[in-house]
Amino acid sequence: MKTVYLFCLAGLFVASAGIGKTEYQLSTPGKLLLKENFDQQDLPKLFTVGRGDWKIVDGALRGRQLAADNHTAFRKIYLDHYNVIYEYDMKLEGEGFHQLLINWDLVHIAKGVIRYDSAAVFKIKEKNKRDQMKAERRDQGLNPLKGNWTEPTTALDEVPLKLEEGRWYHVVIELVGDSLRMQVDGQTVLGKHIGLTEKKDNFGFQSGGLESYLYVDNVRIREAIPLQELSGK
Secondary structure, three states, rough: OOOHHHHHHHHHHHHHHHOOOOOOOOOEEEEEEEEEEEOOOOOOHOOOOEHHHHHHHHEEEEEEHHHHHHHEEEEEEEEEOOOOEEEEEEEOOOOEEEEEEEOOEEEEEEEEEEEEEEEEEOOOOOOOHHHHHHHHHOOOOOOOHHHHHHHHOOEEEEOOOOOOOOOOOEEEEEEOEEEEEEOOOOOOEEEEEEHHHHOOOEEEEEEOOOOOEEEEEEEEEEEEEEEEHHHOO
């Protein structure tokens, strides 16, 4: 019995390796908007839109880019949200990378990018998608850039990492007003941009690399209550 107990305890340690204490710096968690543990064999309904090869494998969502797509593999999740906390576990296998894209309609507003050796948050150029939406008479949302959409995609902050292949890591991304913060493996990146104050109605998990896999599990999307509101400022 003792041997079995120690084996189970060791398994718990391995499963949780790389998943550290969750810290929130811009907000406190509010209403739960989405919870997904991928306990079923089929893809959940909200995770059926996108490109690439996606399956449920060992109780987690596994994604891989396909050469025929000429695009990173992605799952686009439609969810109305504004100030938000994206929280999930992820691991990489192979030489690829992971991105979480934050969108309003067709427009990619921002993204967090996780590679084995770095983590970064980006403000994404909006012009092409905004022009397409204008031509299709789609709602431009709040449009905090006021039509000045030509600014190139820019890294707002970046930090070095030393991630291990096949190891699970806990990711926390807070988007509050004009601030975007991502924490992974105890490291934090934080950027600010007025364009981040746009409305959001979808986001996407992306897997890049033809000979690699991204695994995602324990997804929790929550409203973010800004700390300023809690302090009464």
